Amino acid sequence: DMKVTQMPRYLIKRMGENVLLECGQDMSHETMYWYRQDPGLGLQLIYISYDVDSNSEGDIPKGYRVSRKKREHFSLILDSAKTNQTSVYFCASSLDRAGAETLYFGSGTRLTVL
Amino acid sequence: GEQVEQRPPHLSVREGDSAVITCTYTDPNSYYFFWYKQEPGASLQLLMKVFSSTEINEGQGFTVLLNKKDKRLSLNLTAAHPGDSAAYFCAASSNTDKVVFGTGTRLQVSP
Numbered sequence: 001d002m003k004v005t006q007m008p009r010y011l012i013k014r015m016g017e018n019v020l021l022e023c024g025q026d027m028s029h030e031t032m033y034w035y036r037q038d039p040g041l042g043l044q045l046i047y048i049s050y051d052v053d054s055n056s057e058g059d060i061p062k063g064y065r066v067s068r069k070k071r072e073h074f075s076l077i078l079d080s081a082k083t084n085q086t087s088v089y090f091c092a093s094s095l096d097r098a099g100a101e102t103l104y105f106g107s108g109t110r111l112t113v114l
Numbered sequence: 115g116e117q118v119e120q121r122p123p124h125l126s127v128r129e130g131d132s133a134v135i136t137c138t139y140t141d142p143n144s145y146y147f148f149w150y151k152q153e154p155g156a157s158l159q160l161l162m163k164v165f166s167s168t169e170i171n172e173g174q175g176f177t178v179l180l181n182k183k184d185k186r187l188s189l190n191l192t193a194a195h196p197g198d199s200a201a202y203f204c205a206a207s208s209n210t211d212k213v214v215f216g217t218g219t220r221l222q223v224s225p
Contacts, residue, residue, distance in 0.1 A: 090158070
């Protein structure tokens with residue numbers, strides 16, 4: 001069963017706290033992504049990972065960092081969360097680098113930073 | 115870089131009516147185009163993938179048209195039903211690792 005799993009689904013944090021969002025996939029996909037989705041802005045790419053320890057900034061990387069130590073896991077870390085990082089975060093994976101590849105998305109994490 | 119504009123942001127139709135969502139893109143090198151559907155509270159799922167070598171693609175209850183000259187991609191739900199109520203996102207990419215998404219259209223189909 002092809003699946004991208006995100007944890008947690010909902011998260012409430014206070015400003016300045018650290019946040020860890022986790023993502024896993026069972027398809028042995030090389031490439032994984034973190035997006036955030038805000039009303040009226042569609043999906044914005046935060047980071048892309050081509051494989052273990054091979055990560056690249058997306059369009060809005062400021063305030064975020066990522067970790068990929070195993071091919072099937074990709075984590076998004078917010079060090080000292082800010083209120084403007086309140087959003088829905090989606091993890092995705094694809095067999096290879098995007099272009100023609102279909103992206104498989106997780107169910108999302110709704111993060112609220114108070 | 116590529117920019118994708120999607121219209122309308124919100125669309126309400128009655129069951130049985132058609133619904134058309136349109137995206138325009140800027141990069142003439144974009145070759146792959148996608149439509150994703152996001153049901154309320156759920157993740158995005160691929161609806162259709164098209165390549166610039168084809169202009170019309172038909173799925174179950176919908177048609178995707180690609181006009182390369184005008185750099186326009188459209189999704190036409192021919193006879194919408196309440197189960198089609200969702201957010202729809204177009205996306206475009208060239209032969210690189212970046213997929214650019216439109217801003218989404220929230221479609222509401224009422225009985």
